[in-house]
Amino acid sequence: xxxxxxxxxxxxxxxxxxxxxxxxxxxxxxxxxxxxxxxxxxxxxxxxxxxxxxxxxxxxxxxxxxxxxxxxxxxxxxxxxxxxxxxxxxxxxxxxxxxxxxxxxxxxxxxxxxxxxxxxxxxxxxxxxxxxxxxxxxxxxxxxxxxxxxxxxxxxxxxxxxxxxxxxxxxxxxxxxxxxxxxxxxxxxxxxxxxxxxxxxxxxxxxxxxxxxxxxxxxxxxxxxxxxx
Amino acid sequence: xxxxxxxxxxxxxxxxxxxxxxxxxxxxxxxxxxxxxxxxxxxxxxxxxxxxxxxxxxxxxxxxxxxxxxxxxxxxxxxxxxxxxxxxxxxxxxxxxxxxxxxxxxxxxxxxxxxxxxxxxxxxxxxxxxxxxxxxxxxxxxxxxxxxxxxxxxxxxxxxxxxxxxxxxxxxxxx
Amino acid sequence: xxxxxxxxxxxxxxxxxxxxxxxxxxxxxxxxxxxxxxxxxxxxxxxxxxxxxxxxxxxxxxxxxxxxxxxxxxxxxxxxxxxxxxxxxxxxxxxxxxxxxxxxxxxxxxxxxxxxxxxxxxxxxxxxxxxxxxxxxxxxxxxxxxxxxxxxxxxxxxxxxxxxxxxxxxxxxxxxxxxxxxxxxxxxxxxxxxxxxxxxxxxxxxxxxxxxxxxxxxxxxxxxxxxxxxxxxxxxxxxxxxxxxxxxxxxxxxxxxxxxxxxxxxxxxxxxxxxxxxxxxxxxxxxxxxxxxxxxxxxxxxxxxxxxxxxxxxxxxxxxxxxxxxxxxxxxxxxxxxxxxxxxxx
Ligand code: SF4
Ligand code: SF4
Numbered sequence: 001x002x003x004x005x006x007x008x009x010x011x012x013x014x015x016x017x018x019x020x021x022x023x024x025x026x027x028x029x030x031x032x033x034x035x036x037x038x039x040x041x042x043x044x045x046x047x048x049x050x051x052x053x054x055x056x057x058x059x060x061x062x063x064x065x066x067x068x069x070x071x072x073x074x075x076x077x078x079x080x081x082x083x084x085x086x087x088x089x090x091x092x093x094x095x096x097x098x099x100x101x102x103x104x105x106x107x108x109x110x111x112x113x114x115x116x117x118x119x120x121x122x123x124x125x126x127x128x129x130x131x132x133x134x135x136x137x138x139x140x141x142x143x144x145x146x147x148x149x150x151x152x153x154x155x156x157x158x159x160x161x162x163x164x165x166x167x168x169x170x171x172x173x174x175x176x177x178x179x180x181x182x183x184x185x186x187x188x189x190x191x192x193x194x195x196x197x198x199x200x201x202x203x204x205x206x207x208x209x210x211x212x213x214x215x216x217x218x219x220x221x222x223x224x225x226x227x228x229x
Numbered sequence: 230x231x232x233x234x235x236x237x238x239x240x241x242x243x244x245x246x247x248x249x250x251x252x253x254x255x256x257x258x259x260x261x262x263x264x265x266x267x268x269x270x271x272x273x274x275x276x277x278x279x280x281x282x283x284x285x286x287x288x289x290x291x292x293x294x295x296x297x298x299x300x301x302x303x304x305x306x307x308x309x310x311x312x313x314x315x316x317x318x319x320x321x322x323x324x325x326x327x328x329x330x331x332x333x334x335x336x337x338x339x340x341x342x343x344x345x346x347x348x349x350x351x352x353x354x355x356x357x358x359x360x361x362x363x364x365x366x367x368x369x370x371x372x373x374x375x376x377x378x379x380x381x382x383x384x385x386x387x388x389x390x391x392x393x394x395x396x397x398x399x400x401x402x403x404x
Numbered sequence: 405x406x407x408x409x410x411x412x413x414x415x416x417x418x419x420x421x422x423x424x425x426x427x428x429x430x431x432x433x434x435x436x437x438x439x440x441x442x443x444x445x446x447x448x449x450x451x452x453x454x455x456x457x458x459x460x461x462x463x464x465x466x467x468x469x470x471x472x473x474x475x476x477x478x479x480x481x482x483x484x485x486x487x488x489x490x491x492x493x494x495x496x497x498x499x500x501x502x503x504x505x506x507x508x509x510x511x512x513x514x515x516x517x518x519x520x521x522x523x524x525x526x527x528x529x530x531x532x533x534x535x536x537x538x539x540x541x542x543x544x545x546x547x548x549x550x551x552x553x554x555x556x557x558x559x560x561x562x563x564x565x566x567x568x569x570x571x572x573x574x575x576x577x578x579x580x581x582x583x584x585x586x587x588x589x590x591x592x593x594x595x596x597x598x599x600x601x602x603x604x605x606x607x608x609x610x611x612x613x614x615x616x617x618x619x620x621x622x623x624x625x626x627x628x629x630x631x632x633x634x635x636x637x638x639x640x641x642x643x644x645x646x647x648x649x650x651x652x653x654x655x656x657x658x659x660x661x662x663x664x665x666x667x668x669x670x671x672x673x674x675x676x677x678x679x680x681x682x683x684x685x686x687x688x689x690x691x692x693x694x695x696x697x698x699x700x701x702x703x704x705x706x707x708x709x710x711x712x713x714x715x716x717x718x719x720x721x722x723x724x725x726x727x728x729x730x731x732x733x734x735x736x737x738x739x740x741x742x743x744x745x746x747x748x749x750x
Contacts, residue, residue, distance in 0.1 A: 006710070013464050013709040023468045238428055264556060268503070271549055288595075291538040299545030299578075303571055306552055365535060365595055 038090040038105040043081055043123050047102040050078040054094040054103060060087040063094060081123040085111060128157065148199060155195040159184060167209070176213045183216050243283060250276030261322060263313065267306045274298040288365050409689060410527050413438075438530045442519050450663045451481045457704055464708040491652035496559065499649065503557030508650065508657035511550035515661040517543045518668035523598050525681045525689030536597040537589065540672055541582050544627060547665065548574045551636070551646050554658070558649035566645020569715060570629055570636030576722040581623035583730035584616040587737040588676050597672075601680030610677040615733045617677050619726055621702075624669045626718070628662070630703060632710035633718060670699035 024031045033039070048065075055063045062084050067076040095103045113119045159167075167177045184191035190212060197205035253276055256269030274297040281290030324330065372380045413434060420430040455470065455478060462469030470477030495501060520543075521536035523529045533539050548571045555567020589595055591612060592603035600609075610617045626633040637645040647658050674680060674695035681688035683695075713721075 009709050010705065013705065016466055017460075017463050019466055021463070021468050022466050025468075238432070262500075264500070264503070268549075268553065275546075287533060287535045288538065291535050291542040295538070295542035295545050299542060299548060300575060303548050303552060303575065306549075306556075307568075307571070310556070 033107050033109075036105075037107055037109075038092060039107045039109040040105065040111060041083055041085070041088060041090075041094070042104055042106050043083065043121075044102040045078070045081065045123050045126055047100045048078055048081065049100055050076045051099065053097045053099065057093045057097040059091065059093065060089060062088045077125075079125055083121045083123075085119045085121060086116065127154070128161075151199045152192075152195050155198055156191060159191055159195055159198075176210075179216050179220075180209060180213055183212060239283075243280070246276050246279040246283065250280070261319060263309050264306065267302060267309055270305065271298050271302045274302060286364060288368060407526075408687070409525065435530065439516075442530065443516060446516065446519070446664050446667070447660070449667060450660055451485065453663050453667070453700070454481045454484070454659075456700075460701065460704045461708045464705070485656070488652055488656040493654065494649075494651045496649050498559045500557040500559060503553045504649075505557075505654075507550050507554035507557055508654045508661070510553060511547060512657050512661040512664070514543060514546045514550060515664040515668065518665065519671075521597055522668065522671045523601055523675060523680060524671075524692055525687070527598075528681075528689060529598070532596070532598060535595045537585055537595045537600070537676070540597075540668075541578070541585070544581075544665075544669075545574070545578055547661075550661075554646040554650070558646070560649050562642045562644070562648045563646050566636045566638075566642045566648070569642075570646065573626055573629070573633065573636060573715075573718060573722075576719055577623045577626040577726070580619050580722060580726035580730045581627060583727070583734060584613075584619035584623060585676060586730075587613045587616040587733050590734070590737050590741060597675055597680075600676055601682060604679045604682060608677065608679045613677070613733070613737070615729060615736075619730045619733065620673065620677070623722075623726060624673065625703065625706065626722070628665055628669055628703075630666070631707035632712050634707075634712060635715050635718065638712060666700060666703065667696060670703065671696045673699045 050065060050067050052065075055065065063082070064084070065081040066079040068079050070077055090105070092105070095105065111119065167180055180194075184194065194205060194209060194212075197208055250273050253269045253271075253273035257266045257273065260266045260269060274293060278290040278293035278298065281287070281293055416437065417427075417430045417434055420433060421427060425433070458480070459469040459476070470480035473479040473483055495504060518540055520530045521533050521539050529536075551570045551574075552567050555563045555565075555570075558564070588600060588609050591609065592600045594600060594603070603609075629636045636642070637647065642648070647655055650658060671692065674692060678695050678699070680695075681692040683691035686694075
């Protein structure tokens with residue numbers, strides 16, 4: 001019969017009238033996001049190897065980075081990494097391409113900012129990554145005392161964190177490196193001395209380090225003998 | 230100062246309504262923009278309807294509004310809009326032909342004379358007329374009783390006119 | 405409670421007469437007071453009504469609707485009204501200024517005039533007119549002119565098109581509207597709305613005249629330019645029809661008048677078909693309010709259910725379906741009355 005559809009339609013709207021509202025009360029109540037929701041692109045500086053795959057795979061030229069080639073090492077040194085968010089379309093291609101998993105999307109979707117410049121994110125090289133690298137560079141003589149002290153402090157930290165890497169430059173044998181790092185952990189003075197020398201004079205540092213190692217070896221041998229007796 | 234009585238209030242209302250009616254009628258003639266003229270016609274019709282209401286002929290007044298002010302004037306405005314092709318401000322200029330002036334003047338004078346004569350020579354009842362409460366019912370009885378033939382004939386006439394208009398507008402198909 | 409307002413009116417007249425005014429002037433002042441009250445009620449009512457429509461439409465679409473300002477967003481419309489009042493009043497330079505400016509006033513005046521005859525309760529109306537129903541219809545027909553003025557005065561093709569559409573639509577639907585009411589008039593034997601209410605003492609006319617009720621409802625929706633018959637305003641095709649060029653308070657006047665018309669038509673529907681102010685327990689003026697709001701909710705329901713229909717379908721529906729049906733209803737009613745008299749039931 002004609003007009004049946006009209007009544008049906010009225011019935012449908014009436015049904016919806018009494019159903020629960022599905023509006024998300026967003027600023028008051030945060031919406032529940034799916035696990036793979038693409039919010040804000042996050043970058044982890046330490047993991048990045050500056051391979052450039054992400055830059056190549058991005059269709060919108062969102063990503064860019066600056067590198068520096070140092071003479072001492074073959075590796076490119078990543079100076080800064082820029083995500084220009086205003087062009088990102090959240091296609092996930094960069095995340096898929098990255099071999100080191102340094103890019104991922106988190107659940108923060110409130111990306112709006114007051115000015116266009118704010119939306120651009122620049123990740124600068126974190127200081128602690130630089131400390132080891134700066135050990136390579138020869139210290140500049142006319143630098144102020146305080147700056148030197150700072151470098152020494154930074155070096156100390158780096159030594160505490162990752163002694164093998166730095167000590168490898170001075171000592172040949174792995175055994176020796178292990179011994180020295182153990183020594184530095186137990187004795188702060190030794191560590192301080194080595195750090196200072198590393199910053200000021202590398203050759204001397206290597207000699208002193210060798211000296212420390214032989215001394216320690218002797219000590220250990222005596223200790224072993226004493227233990228046997 | 231003034232001693233307002235029911236009579237004077239009634240008169241004041243009549244003066245206001247009559248003023249609107251006459252101003253509207255003048256506007257129809259004098260406005261240079263024909264749309265303004267058509268809209269003034271609406272006000273004239275409304276004024277006439279108001280006079281009907283004041284004379285206790287509510288039914289007539291309502292029909293006047295419904296048919297003349299509500300529908301006929303809209304049709305007139307439509308027709309005017311469809312036919313207008315000049316600048317709106319110069320669509321209703323006074324005619325320049327002396328003959329037309331003469332003809333219009335003659336007709337106006339004749340109409341005025343006849344109205345004045347009709348008002349002057351009629352004998353008006355001395356007592357105030359009593360408003361009829363059930364004017365609609367009486368009208369119905371008259372229209373569908375005593376004057377049913379005239380009423381129906383008018384209806385058929387209008388129907389014929391409508392059909393004629395449609396044929397004129399659409400044209401007859403030649404076989 | 406029942407005679408609250410009528411007693412107030414009598415007291416007011418009595419007080420004015422004791423002040424030395426002649427009874428005629430007291431009547432005139434009472435009339436003015438009634439008008440002022442009606443205009444106040446209309447304005448306040450519209451604030452609630454707009455809020456209600458937004459809320460109801462939201463519920464139909466499983467949304468929340470306005471919910472920021474005040475409890476349940478009740479103050480949203482007031483904020484909107486303030487915003488509209490403070491908006492810039494733009495008159496297009498090419499517009500016909502006089503017509504452009506008078507159109508909204510004319511529209512709202514005509515809309516308010518509709519309330520003259522509606523009985524708001526037992527013995528509560530501005531004027532107890534003998535031909536109340538006819539007066540209502542004829543006043544309603546005047547709003548076409550206001551829309552035409554708005555459309556023409558704006559000097560904008562969308563406006564003119566909207567105006568032409570709405571005039572065509574309103575003139576076409578006036579006929580079934582009037583015809584559907586004729587059945588009721590035939591049964592009650594009067595055009596006086598109070599008499600029509602009194603005639604529904606035993607049985608509402610919606611039961612005696614179901615076809616007329618439906619025809620009236622459809623025709624009234626079209627007369628109000630409400631969805632699904634809102635082609636004249638059709639935001640999507642005509643960018644607002646006759647109101648396109650209006651801003652600020654002038655536009656708000658149109659908006660106000662539309663809702664005023666909605667309430668008036670709903671109140672008439674409640675009066676003519678749903679027993680008017682008659683009802684048990686509650687005072688009569690409360691009953692008419694409840695019934696009017698019920699009808700308004702149905703109007704909302706229809707608007708938010710059906711999509712807009714096409715202009716030519718709309719016109720042919722009026723002339724080819726509604727007019728014959730309402731004419732047939734008149735015939736049926738006449739036959740019914742004769743049958744009834746012949747059987748001696750009435
Ligand atoms: S998500 Fe797509 S557009 Fe955004 S940075 Fe990654 S590759 Fe570029
Ligand atoms: S793809 Fe990954 S590792 Fe390679 S440059 Fe981009 S972020 Fe760094």
